[in-house]
Amino acid sequence: MNVRDSEAVAAMLEAAGHERCGSEEDAELVIVNSCTVRDKAEQKAIGKTGYLTAERLGRGRSAQAKIAAGKASKLKLVGLMGCAVKRLGAEVFEKVPGLDFAAGPRKFWMIPRLVERCLAGESELLELAGDDEVPEGLGVHSDAPSGQSFQAYVTILLGCDNRCSYCIVPDVRGHEYSRPAREVVAEVRSLAERGVKEVCLLGQSVLRYGVRNKAWDESDAPSPGGYTEPFPRLLEALASIPGLERIRFTSAHPKGCTDELVRAYRSFPQVCRHLHLPVQSGSDRILGLMGRHYTRAEYLAAVKKLRDFDPEFSLTTDVIVGYPGETAEDFEETRSLMEEAGYENAFVFKYSPRPGTRAAALPDDVPTSEKERRDQVLLADQDARGLARNGRLVGTVREVLAEGPSLRNEARWSGRDSGNRIVIFDNPGSVRAGDVVKVRIERAAAQTLYGQLVC
Ligand code: SF4
Incomplete structure (x- = not known):
């Protein structure tokens, strides 16, 4: 999501007359896009931004920054965008002295104007959006996107209403908002006309597309295949776009793994046979505490549905180890669920509390060494599993x-x-x-x- 937001900002700045440069050292303006989903990610973004402002001001607080300050820096402006800005609010200017401007995740489209105002002499400009604000420029792409020009990200859903107990995302990215299907289809069509072969549709919980607000309206042409659910219907519309070879989407929730979704996978070869389906835990007790709104059995039923349709269907997941109160038995249930689901890959995270979340009020009672052990066990299991699953593909x-x-x-x-x-x-x-x-x-x-x- 942040990569896509950064790309949209770069495209808007280009449209406003700025030029992309090849390296940070050559830049007159650097904007750091921050994540706050874990404390470490936020610290990293704040640290990097502080390093840049110190370099620009010529008063490094670290030895590294002092060395950098000695070089002739071209840097004129430093900005910060993304989730950490929303979490910190005006405090961000205390954390990063010398920061010129900051914009929250639903305000990235204001950045070209903030840059203009800073160049005119203003400073410490902050833009934060309400939870329901719809940003402008969601569909803006650069004529020369960085990275692979045959691949593009397309945001279809903003925010999240799931409110899992450990997660800060709904606080910083606001309520769910689904972009109108007509707008998404037009964006993907124009990308395909420019040579894009693969799009990845983005949303925190992408299968909830069109649930909170309508994505399709009466004036849209009816679904030729009779799809009634908004997301499979969107896949159907995108699959008819000439030149588009692949459609991916991320991230998913098992509740969205409906029969219509499987029908769309079966009907449209462009829809890639991979799903990132975060599970977080295999213990019903922990899933309940996390507020994930599914049980182990429901999750595994979604997996079965996908693998019944295609035994090679590729599944990846996210898992948290060391959630407050997670016992050795709970952990073993996660291990066994992962074995049963047979993931192609898994991202394992050691639980860390995020301020303001429900889980942050609970004692963080699994010792760090035990979180580390559980992390290593799952990674070793996954390595063996990945090897075995990939091994079956030799010869194909x-x-x-x-x-x-x-x-x-x-x-x-x-x-x-x-x-x-x-x-x-x-x-x-x-x-x-x-x-x-x-x-x-x-x-x-x-x-x-x-x-x-x-x-
Ligand atoms: S689904 Fe849960 S974990 Fe994912 S962004 Fe929403 S609240 Fe966070």
């Missing part, structure tokens, strides 16, 4: 969207299959980034597949 031929030279070995290329698995292959020179190619898998690692092009 995967359709891979080529992304470019592999990060580890530039002589080989990297791409992803429909399940979002990384596939490494030799490129004889004929494959260009954005091409969809066939690769026969010869070897598997826990998170990567290796193979040869099939001519």
